[in-house]
Amino acid sequence: MIKEIFSIIDLNFIFLVFVGSIAGLFVGAMPGLSVTMATALLVSITFTWEVNSAMALIMGVYTVGVYSGAVTAILINIPGAPSSVATTLDGYPMAKKGDALLALKVAAFYSFIGTIIGLVVLGISAKEVAKLALAFTPMDYFLLSLFGLTTVGSLTSKNFTKGMISAMVGVFISMIGMDPIVGISRFTYGSVNLQRGISIIPALIGLFGFSEVLYQISLKKEKKEMLNVSREKNSLKDILGHWALSIRSSIIGVIIGALPGTGGPIAALLSYEHAKKSTKSPKVPFGEGAIEGIVASEAANNACIGGALIPMLTLAMPGDAVTAVILSAFYVHGLRPGPLLFTETPEMFSVILAGGFVGSIMILLLGLTVAPLLSKVVAIKERHLFPIVVVLCVIGSYAASTHIFDVFLMLIFGIVGYIMRRRDYAVAPMVLGLVLGGIMDSNFRRAMSLISASDNLLNDLFFRPITIILTILVIFSVVSNFISISSIKEKLKK
Amino acid sequence: MKNNEIVEGSILSVLSIFFIIESLKLHNNQELALSPALFPLIITSMGLFLSILLIFKGIKKTDYIRSDKGNIRLVLLIVALSFLYLILLERFSFILSSVIYLFLFTFILGERKWWLLILISTLTPVLIWYLFANLLGVYLP
Numbered sequence: 001m002i003k004e005i006f007s008i009i010d011l012n013f014i015f016l017v018f019v020g021s022i023a024g025l026f027v028g029a030m031p032g033l034s035v036t037m038a039t040a041l042l043v044s045i046t047f048t049w050e051v052n053s054a055m056a057l058i059m060g061v062y063t064v065g066v067y068s069g070a071v072t073a074i075l076i077n078i079p080g081a082p083s084s085v086a087t088t089l090d091g092y093p094m095a096k097k098g099d100a101l102l103a104l105k106v107a108a109f110y111s112f113i114g115t116i117i118g119l120v121v122l123g124i125s126a127k128e129v130a131k132l133a134l135a136f137t138p139m140d141y142f143l144l145s146l147f148g149l150t151t152v153g154s155l156t157s158k159n160f161t162k163g164m165i166s167a168m169v170g171v172f173i174s175m176i177g178m179d180p181i182v183g184i185s186r187f188t189y190g191s192v193n194l195q196r197g198i199s200i201i202p203a204l205i206g207l208f209g210f211s212e213v214l215y216q217i218s219l220k221k222e223k224k225e226m227l228n229v230s231r232e233k234n235s236l237k238d239i240l241g242h243w244a245l246s247i248r249s250s251i252i253g254v255i256i257g258a259l260p261g262t263g264g265p266i267a268a269l270l271s272y273e274h275a276k277k278s279t280k281s282p283k284v285p286f287g288e289g290a291i292e293g294i295v296a297s298e299a300a301n302n303a304c305i306g307g308a309l310i311p312m313l314t315l316a317m318p319g320d321a322v323t324a325v326i327l328s329a330f331y332v333h334g335l336r337p338g339p340l341l342f343t344e345t346p347e348m349f350s351v352i353l354a355g356g357f358v359g360s361i362m363i364l365l366l367g368l369t370v371a372p373l374l375s376k377v378v379a380i381k382e383r384h385l386f387p388i389v390v391v392l393c394v395i396g397s398y399a400a401s402t403h404i405f406d407v408f409l410m411l412i413f414g415i416v417g418y419i420m421r422r423r424d425y426a427v428a429p430m431v432l433g434l435v436l437g438g439i440m441d442s443n444f445r446r447a448m449s450l451i452s453a454s455d456n457l458l459n460d461l462f463f464r465p466i467t468i469i470l471t472i473l474v475i476f477s478v479v480s481n482f483i484s485i486s487s488i489k490e491k492l493k494k
Numbered sequence: 495m496k497n498n499e500i501v502e503g504s505i506l507s508v509l510s511i512f513f514i515i516e517s518l519k520l521h522n523n524q525e526l527a528l529s530p531a532l533f534p535l536i537i538t539s540m541g542l543f544l545s546i547l548l549i550f551k552g553i554k555k556t557d558y559i560r561s562d563k564g565n566i567r568l569v570l571l572i573v574a575l576s577f578l579y580l581i582l583l584e585r586f587s588f589i590l591s592s593v594i595y596l597f598l599f600t601f602i603l604g605e606r607k608w609w610l611l612i613l614i615s616t617l618t619p620v621l622i623w624y625l626f627a628n629l630l631g632v633y634l635p
Binding site: 164184218384388390391394398399408440452 | 576
């Protein structure tokens with residue numbers, strides 16, 4: 001397989017990953033611009049390209065973007081991307097003490113390690129998972145999607161009910177348009193534009209792009225001071241001495257990433273907690289600038305990339321918001337992710353791995369050279385940046401279909417997303433619902449028609465090991481959210 | 495002081511009920527398992543259940559936190575401007591519409607240096623147009 005990966009990497013490929021990386025470095029570091037936003041825009045722009053080139057660009061943005069959230073986390077105490085929240089805890093205190101450069105280097109190095117470990121796990125396990133997935137019945141696909149929605153609903157929202165409402169609205173919107181099985185149009189009310197269904201790209205750009213700009217504009221900002229990066233020399237030992245922790249953190253990252261619906265922020269926080277418990281005597285206490293804190297957070301959130309790609313490639317089940325966007329890119333290019341991807345278009349798997357691999361090297365290259373200079377770039381004023389971002393959102397939503405109606409949709413989704421953010425409804429469950437809705441609908445009905453055709457329905461439907469496990473997972477994720485453990489304890493006391 | 499959960503829950507319940515009725519209309523005597531109404535019914539019913547749950551949570555809630563409304567005026571202005579941009583795009587070329595849009599947008603966000611306003615609003619559309627339409631082959635309006 002390594003041979004196949006290297007056969008893909010040529011100068012053109014490296015150049016495209018590099019361009020993506022520069023974009024990723026920028027959007028990751030700018031608070032208010034997200035990797036998800038950039039990926040959604042890229043999917044629309046690269047729509048006519050050859051799929052390898054599009055993926056090279058996207059993987060560059062993805063890998064480097066996840067890393068570069070750390071830059072602002074360290075320098076101004078604002079995570080450039082949500083997955084770097086845990087990096088602020090020790091990164092900023094460290095920078096305050098004058099060790100900004102060391103913090104940035106540590107973040108770059110361990111993001112690199114995390115990415116590589118994530119990709120290795122992806123490379124080893126994906127084919128096995130795909131084999132397992134071949135045995136999935138329609139019911140299993142339905143349950144797995146449902147599990148994805150319940151986890152994303154509980155983890156991204158402060159309030160599980162609101163998270164689930166967001167997911168349900170997403171699923172509902174996905175049903176607008178032509179019904180996939182019998183071909184009746186649903187909820188279109190005679191509109192020809194709705195007949196085609198709600199295209200995923202304008203929805204994504206609206207929800208992650210335009211709505212974010214509106215949200216940022218509405219905030220009353222306090223000025224944050226940018227810390228200077230001094231040019232001190234650091235010993236290599238300071239940077240490289242945390243390999244054991246970084247491997248453990250990466251493994252946490254991969255596992256969390258692979259669960260549908262979770263993602264970088266959760267992985268980073270869990271791994272940070274782990275580092276706190278497992279590091280017996282840190283040189284500097286946690287929260288006051290411990291290197292271990294940065295190592296744990298950055299290794300984990302980058303390892304998430306490989307993890308999140310496992311269910312996306314093998315089951316067409318995105319692990320987080322960015323992979324939901326990449327999934328839509330696959331569909332746009334006429335590819336079918338899922339177990340058959342490995343037999344129908346096996347080279348796509350190598351392309352993704354190659355893109356991630358080159359991207360991780362870009363983290364190291366750009367992180368050690370350009371990132372310290374980013375403090376100047378981040379100082380760009382919002383009033384100069386946001387108008388341009390919205391113009392890009394308009395182009396992006398127009399480019400994929402060349403329908404002006406899609407631009408209109410993008411604006412509507414932007415407004416909806418803005419209201420949701422204001423009211424504490426997370427946007428991510430809605431996106432996942434939109435992406436998974438079609439899969440859920442058709443698989444659920446297939447499962448139902450299998451029941452009505454079968455003599456022994458319960459046996460066919462539920463008494464298979466995969467189905468039982470998935471059912472338990474769904475029930476557990478719902479029940480654990482409605483009844484928190486503390487409330488049970490209180491009742492027991494009474 | 496408003497209790498947001500109750501208001502939101504009520505609006506969502508009404509919407510759910512409306513769409514439950516709409517979903518029922520989709521069913522026309524097919525086998526239920528394959529009916530296009532089946533899945534919408536399940537989703538809208540779940541929506542109704544969750545909205546009612548939200549109302550109950552709102553009733554039970556005792557600690558009110560006054561939510562910061564943010565700068566709504568500015569947001570509304572930008573939204574209106576963006577729809578204007580859409581209308582402009584339908585009639586005029588990409589560059590012309592974008593120049594007008596960017597100029598007004600940047601101005602509304604508080605930029606008052608006239609040379610910067612002109613620079614941003616003219617240079618960006620031209621650069622974007624060159625990059626996207628010429629180099630990347632993206633079709634622009």
